Amino acid sequence: MSRTDPVPDRPKGEATASTDAAFTALLEDSAEELYESAPCGYLSTLMDGTIAKINTTLLTWLGRSREEVVGRMRFTDLLTVGGKIYHDTHYAPLLSMQGSINGIALDIKKAGGGRLPALVSSLTKTDSDGRPLLIRTTVFDASDRRAYEQELLRERQVAEGARRRAEEDRERLQEALAVLQSSLLPAALPPVPGMEAASYYHTASPDRLGGDFYDLFPLDGKRWAFFLGDVCGKGPQAAAVTSLARYTLRAAALHDPDPVAALTTLNTVLHERYAAGDPRYCTAVFGVLEPDGDTVTVQLASGGHPPALVLREDGRADYLPTPGGLLVGILPTAPFTPARTVLAAGDTLLLYTDGLTEARTGDQRELFGDDALRDFAAGLTHTGPQQVITAMTGLLNSFGDGLDDDTALLALGVPTNRPHPVSDTPT
Amino acid sequence: MDVVSRNNVTVAGPEDAPVLLLAHGFGCDQNMWRLVAPALAERFRVVLFDYVGSGRSDLTAWSEARYSALDGYARDVVEICEALDLREVRFVGHSVSAMIGVLAAAAAPDRFASLIMIGPSPCYVDSPGYRGGFSAEDIDELLQSLQANYLGWSAAMAPVIMGNPDRPELGAELTNSFCATDPAMAHVFARATFLSDTREDLKKVTVPTLVLECSQDVIAPREVGAYVHAAIPGSRLVTLEATGHCPHLSAPEATLTAIAGFLGNLS
Amino acid sequence: MNPLTTTVQETGTGTVLRVAGELDYSTAAELRQVVTGLTLGPDRPLVLDLGRLDFCDSSGITAFIVARNHATAAQARITLVNVPGPVLRVLHVTGLDQVFTLEPGTDTRNRGAAGS
Structure with missing residues (x-):
């Protein structure tokens, strides 16, 4: 006062x-x-x-x-x-x-x-x-306050427990996804006498099961079968189709290794399974390798899949056209286009999915495209499957955000006798 | 790994003097030694530190796996000895650190010269034929007390604990900041402390040992002091006329006298 | 990126659906939804006008297949008109150019006007 x-x-x-x-x-x-x-x-x-x-x-x-x-x-x-x-x-x-x-x-x-x-x-x-x-x-x-604090504490413990469980669930889910994903692809490519094989799988998202698939496996001791494909869509539904496609093609190849026959079987199975409701289909290249002396004869067929690339020992890179082959699974009967080529020493056959050619590049977000792929591949002749895959992997990484799809690569080649010139290896 | 900054190690006293390593117990940090450290630093090379998870240690170095058992804390002690290449260490451990010192000396016997145990207890919970003073329910109650008092602990505290020099005002605002600890880490330390049973480890002590107890100490009653004294052959027992568990705070002169007397007799 | 826009025009002779912008994995679902909502029949054919479709990749063409299945179920004819070159390329690779009737260069705007 x-x-x-x-x-x-x-x-x-x-x-x-x-x-x-x-x-x-x-x-x-x-x-x-x-x-x-x-x-x-x-x-x-x-x-x-x-x-x-x-x-x-x-x-x-x-x-x-x-x-x-x-x-x-x-x-x-x-x-x-x-x-x-x-x-x-x-x-x-x-x-x-x-x-x-x-x-x-x-x-x-x-x-x-x-x-x-x-x-x-x-x-x-x-x-x-x-x-x-x-x-x-x-x-x-502090009776009232303590009761309130106890309440807060209990809620926090409950929330903490829920968070921990969610994290554990997430981990388990990731593990399950990884196991499923690995079941869609071969753990390792088998050795093929007189040939070299290499592959790469780029996953757009670790949480998302991929829709691309490939495989290489022996048929009868003299011949080997291979395939590479792309199921439309993504996620678990696509993965289910991928699994069905992979095991159908493997079984079909043992029954009749003719490429058109194998794709026809797959077409029948997919169309029958997914005719009603949401359409599920895939593109695929299926082929058979038959080594013969210094060369390997390749018979393949395509169902709606981008054409394979052949890298020749003499420095050329050309598409192996398979026009007219239809997406697998959309119609009860479908045409599939066969093609044939012979790989000599130093030649490599490259199969890819359209994640590669449809990657968006540059300021205008242009598609990478068929021509650019062929030009890039022409620079990789004289190398061999493993180097081709390594260079392609580098290319995919260089796309950064422009690559938002899964991409599978499979390269099959006949090793050359002459040493690889180091200067030809792209960096 | 920089152990010196990880454990917030501070050193005082003549460089060539005998090394005295002071280890704080559960509930606080090296501030506990403030009333005795200056006097000790006149005659000894005094090394202070905070266990990882306490005081101003590097909390990012903490892991539940390591600090769930007293061995993890003993590793801190040994790693500090190695980082500073301490030899002939006179180890002064308060409360649980008395037993941590026993474990450290067993792990690195060539570095320790003697042990001074202030208010030690190798086992807090009663068991048949042994009276530690507490039941399992009592320890649960303590853990609840800890939780009740850490409600006020928040992220705002972290810069203080981590020693953020840009925001010294935080330290002034928080009146109880000396012993502020991350609640999860304190909980783990409390369990490691009060649920451990290191009675068997007492047999491993081979260096001269002083057991320093208070006449009135709920946490380390005289019965337990007598047990430790009996279990370490040749150990010396000194009972201070003091109440509580921290004679170095409540009776610093008497504590200093006891420590000096013990170490003086040794040299 | 241009978003996908769709315009439905009912004419005396059927339905014209104009698709403009970019059709890819993220927008295909939108087109599928529009397409399956259309009422078609033997005398109500569907014309998909792709003249202003700037971009279409392989996942985008799912929507065309849904449109075809929807039309087929209703016994309606389906025709793609004004298909841009890049889209034509995708249809060619997937073999869908054999499945769809393609009519190059038709001005559906005029045809719609003439029919009304």
Whole structure:
């Protein structure tokens, strides 16, 4: 209350004086009263914790008499065992280092056996030399707050558990996807006498099962079959078709390795399975390799698939046209176009899916395209299947965001006798 | 891995003086030694540190797998000895660190010269024929107390704990910041501390050992002090007239006298 | 990137669906939905006008197959008109140029006007 500016036009009257008197009386009267019946508990302890003074409020909460407590109990005697440990490992050291400690949640034991959740603060009183004399402690009833905090804590634990389970589920799902994905592709390509084979699979997204597939496997000791294809769509539905296509072609090849016959079987199976509802189909190239002396004869057929590329030892790169072959699975009967070529030493046959030619490049997001692919491949003649795949992988990586589809590559070639000129290897 | 910054290692005292390695216990950090370290640094090369997960250690170095057992903390101690190439170490371990020191000395016996165990307990939970002072329920209650008090811990605390020099005001705001610890890490340390049983390891102690206990200590009662004393042949037991679990804070002069007396007798 | 836009025009002789913009994996579903909502019949053939289709890849042509299946089920004829060169190339590779009736260079705008 500021009294430095007495109001000039209203002399100090009796009303003001009596208000002041009432105020003073109230304050003087309340000092002891305030301590004893404050809305919080007070206690003072010696430095060893012995309770020297305690207010009525706290005694009432404890359900104990002053005689029971003062000089007979230590502060930690009021705490639960867990609270005692917490006090001795956290509360007391902090108080001793800081001279004060604020708002620590502790449970106070009541005489009747109940517990009072409390928020406790302490201050160390020191003498003029700074030596600690006693500890003053306030205790606030925190029953409601603690119940609320328990609720928060439980919710957080529930949320934490849910998050952990979701993460575990996700991991399991990723694992399952990886296993399924690997079942769509051969673990390794088998060796073919007199030939070299290499492959690459680019997955657009690790979460998304791919729709591209390829395989290479022996038929009868003299011949090997291969195929590469692309199922329309993505995700688990596409993967189911991929799986069906792969195993159908493998089984069909053993029954009749003629390329047109194998694709026809696949067409029948896919059309029968997916005729009703959402159409599911694929493009595929199926072929048979027959090594003969220094050369390998390739018979293949295509169903709606981009033409294979042949890289010749003499530096040419040409498409092996298969026009008129239809997408596999859209019609009950479909035409498939056969083609034949002979690979000599140094020649490589490259099969690819349209993720490669339909990658979008440059500022205008142009399709990479057939011509660019042929030009790029022409630079890879004189290398061999493994180097072709390595260079193509580098090309795919250079597309960056422009490549948003899965892409499969399969290269089959006859090794050349002459050493590979290093300068021809693209970087 | 830079162990010195990982464990927030600080060194004081004459370079050529005998090494005194002070290890804090569960619940706090190297600040615990503030009342005794300056006096000790007059005669010893005093090395202080925070366990990973405590104080201002590098919390990114923490892993639940390593710090779920006391061996992980003992590895911190050994790695600090190796990083600074400490030899003839006089190890002072408070509370659980007394037993961590026993494990560290067993793992790297050539580096330790003596052990000073302040308020040690090799097993806090009672078992047939042994009284540690606590039941399993008591320990659960402690874990609940920890959780109740870490509700106030938040991400705002992290810069303080990690020692963010750009925001010193944070330290001033948080009055209880000395022992602030990530709740998950504190929980793991509490379990490792109070659920461990290292009674068998006491047999491995071969160096001169001082067992320093308080006359009134709930966490390490005198019965347990006597057990440790009896289990380590040739050990010395000193009981301080003090209450609580931290005589180096509540009775620093008496603690210093006991340590100096023990080490003086050795030299 | 130009989004896909579709315009349906009912004429006296059938339905003309003009497809403009880019047709790829992300927009094919949209076209499929429009196509399957059309009412077709033996005397209500479907004309897909691709004159302003700027881009179409192999996943985009799924929508053409859905259109064909929808038309076939209704016993309606389906014709692709004004097929741009690049789209023609995709149809050629997939063999679909044999399955669809292609009419180059027809002005469906005029035909629609004449029919109404």
